[in-house]
Amino acid sequence: MKKVIYTALLMTGLSVGSFAKTVNDEGKEAKNNAPAKVKYSSELADAENVVWSxxxxxKKATFVKDGVQMTAFYNRVNEYVATTQLIEVTQLPATAIKSLIKHYPGYQMGEIIKYTGNNEAYFVNLRNEKENFLVKITDDANIGYFKDLK
Known part of the structure; x- marks a missing residue:
């Protein structure tokens, strides 16, 4: 179940640059209005350009906070689940960078997504001429294969 949630969050996070139209519960296009009963979390405090889908x-709120584009996810009963954002390699913990270099020499890093929910994790796109996949780095710098990408 965790993999399904992480995969859904990750795929949505990877497409953070593309905005879907906002749809209300009746399936009709809405005008960037927040769902009526969302229990707002601190993630949306001072947020700008909030777009709901x-x-x-x-339920997903894509927004800009402190100059950083982020996405907050809420479950179907409007409770906060997690936040994702694209980050630079320099924002990864030093132990994670060392471990990536050691275990994946010759791979290039692509997008890096920081996932903040009950736990913090990073999803790093690694690729070479033959492979393209994601690894998950936990908050204690453990690295594990997550998913192949096409």
């Missing part, structure tokens, strides 16, 4: 599993 909805899927079968999550």
């Amino acid at each position: 909805s899927s079968a599993r999550f």
Whole structure:
């Protein structure tokens, strides 16, 4: 179940640059209005350019806070689940960078997503001429394969 949630969050996070139209619960296009009963979390305090969208599993608010584009996810009962944002390699913990270099020599890093929910994790796109996949780095710098990408 965790993999399904992480995959849904990750794929949505990877597309953070593309905005979907906002859809209300009746399936009609809405005008960037927040869902009526969302229990606002501190993630949306002082947020700008908030755009809401909805899927079968999550309600998503894409916004800018302190100059950083982020996405907050809420479950179907409007409770906060997690926040994602694209980060630079320099924002990864030093132990994670060392571990990536040691375990994946010759791979190039692509997008890096910081996931903040009950736990903090990073999803790093690694690729070479033959492979393209994601690894998950936990808050204690453990690295594990997450998913192949096409």
